[in-house]
Amino acid sequence: MTAQDASLNQTREDLERQWKRMEAAMSYWAKPASPLIGQSPKEVVWTKGKAKLYRYLSGGKRKHATPILMVYALINKPYILDLTPGNSLIEHLVAEGYDVFLLDWGKFDEEDQQLRLDDLVMDYIARAVKKTLKVSGQDELTLFGYCMGGTMALMYAGSHPEAPLKNLVALTTPVDFADAGLFTRWMNADDFDVDRVVDSLGNVPPEFIRHGAKLLKPLQNFMGTYVQLWDKLSDEEFVKSWVLLDHWVNDGIQFPGEAYRQWVKELYQNNRLIKGELRLRDRDVKLSNITCPVLCAVATLDHIVQKPQATILLDHVSSTDREVYEAPSGHVGIVAVASARDHFYPKLAGWLAARS
Amino acid sequence: MTSQTPGADLFQAWKGLYDQYESTWTKATQEMLESESFTKTLSQTREQYLSGRKVSKETMERYWESLRIPTKTDVARVAGMVNALENKIDALEDAHDTLMAQLSRIESKLDALLTPPVEVAATKQVPTAKAAAGRSKAK
DSSP: OOHHHHHHHHHHHHHHHHHHHHHHHHHHHHSOSSOOOOOSOEEEEEEETTEEEEEEOOSSOOOOOSOEEEEOOSSSOGGGGGOBTTBOHHHHHHHTTOOEEEEEOOOOOGGGTTOOHHHIIIIIIHHHHHHHHHHHTOSOEEEEEETHHHHHHHHHHHHOTTOOEEEEEEESOOOOOTTOTHHHHHTOTTTOOHHHHHHHHSSBOHHHHHHHHHTTSHHIIIIIHHHHHHHTTTOHHHHHHHHHHHHHHTOOOOBOHHHHHHIIIIIIITOHHHHTOOEETTEEOOGGGOOSOEEEEEETTOSSSOHHHHHTHHHHOOOSSEEEEEESSOTTHHHHSGGGGTTHHHHHHHHHHTTO | OOOSOGGGOHHHHHHHHHHHHHHHHHHHHHHHHTSHHHHHHHHHHHHHHHHHHHHHHHHHHHHHHHTTOOOHHHHHHHHHHHHHHHHHHHHHHHHHHHHHHHHHHHHHHHHHHHSOOHHHHHHOOOOOHHHHHHHHHHO
16 A cells, blocks of 8 residues: 555545544434433422422332432532433432432522522421421431532531431532632622622523633633534443533523522621521521531532532531542532442442441 | 544644643633632623623513513512412411421320329229210210
8 A cells, every 4th residue: 555545545534534423413413402301200299489399219119218308409400410311310329229309499580589598498498308207207317418409408407406317418518618719719709799799680590600610610611521522422422421411501590599699698708607607597507516427428520619618517517427428520420420320329329328 | 543644634633732732721721710800800791791681671671561561570479479378388387287296295195194004904994085085075
């Protein structure tokens, strides 16, 4: 083969590869806009406002008596915990014999603008706890919170010393806001007038929060992710996972205005939770009121909630049984990429099995 | 297989460039994001965005009002009333649960008071609270 032939062959291969990539791209964009998500069978056992409490149906016998109540954040939607069959934390826990409940906040609208963290913790989480116990017929439960859902779960546990908690799992949960990376810089009281934001917008639209989060790593979020997608377009599994996550990232909900005002002022600007100065309605929120076993799970590549922000929790609870788990992933990847099945899923199921 | 002739595959050429300079660009971007001037620029951009959103919202409200069509605020007001009603029902449910729990405790105490010690019970039957209530109903 002459050098000219080799060069022609190389060019042909390059063109073929580009063509295949183009075909894959076209078939991806031609597919329906909404991929199938949140497929685990479930029933609604309680509703309040827009919120729903789901109980996941178990095909077989439930091996563990203690139910798990999952509390999700006010940002994006909770189906990240049940992304798709084979890639779902909830599916995994149900298969392991757990009785799983999920508090889904629903889609807030203008009438929910006045909802404060007080309401969400005292009226929603506290009631969801009661309903979970009533429906499951148990006296205690495992409270599981993801991201700011974890912070709200801690607010509940810290303000209810009598809470019927068997265990508490805080997954990538911000607790200390003294150094929340760039967020602390951008949201300091001098530069970020949260009153002006809430008074102008009412509820805070999802794109406001989404763009803020993406700005933490602009190169990776606005360019790198698409470079990676284009590069791996022929890898069907990768594309499927990318599409699901992209759909979730862009599927945000409005953040109730008053809750946002409190979230920024009380936590980002005054760091009241860790200082023990937070009050919700007539109750003080003290992390030292937490005495049950605590698992604090963090992601080593998380740039939204940094490790020290979360792990400091264990210095403030009164629990003797407490553990930090580090997953080699990012903030979302810890529950929603294929490797989670080898890391966080079995870790959580195993930790709970010994305590449920 | 990676192309040896990047000219034939523009993407590979671009990706090569991206991979080569990513860490440099990231470092430069991070420095910019952490700077005081960026925070100020962000603040000004946000201010413009908020002003725009506020004007747009108020204009739309006035437009719908002029057409005598319920605005989003009107719908939200009604939905807010439904929420308030739901809160009242929740409060009633709480009160009901509390009463039931108290009743249950009282019933247990009454049962304990009216149930004779074991040795007495063997010779004499003393009615329980429930049985006594049943008899008084029958009368």
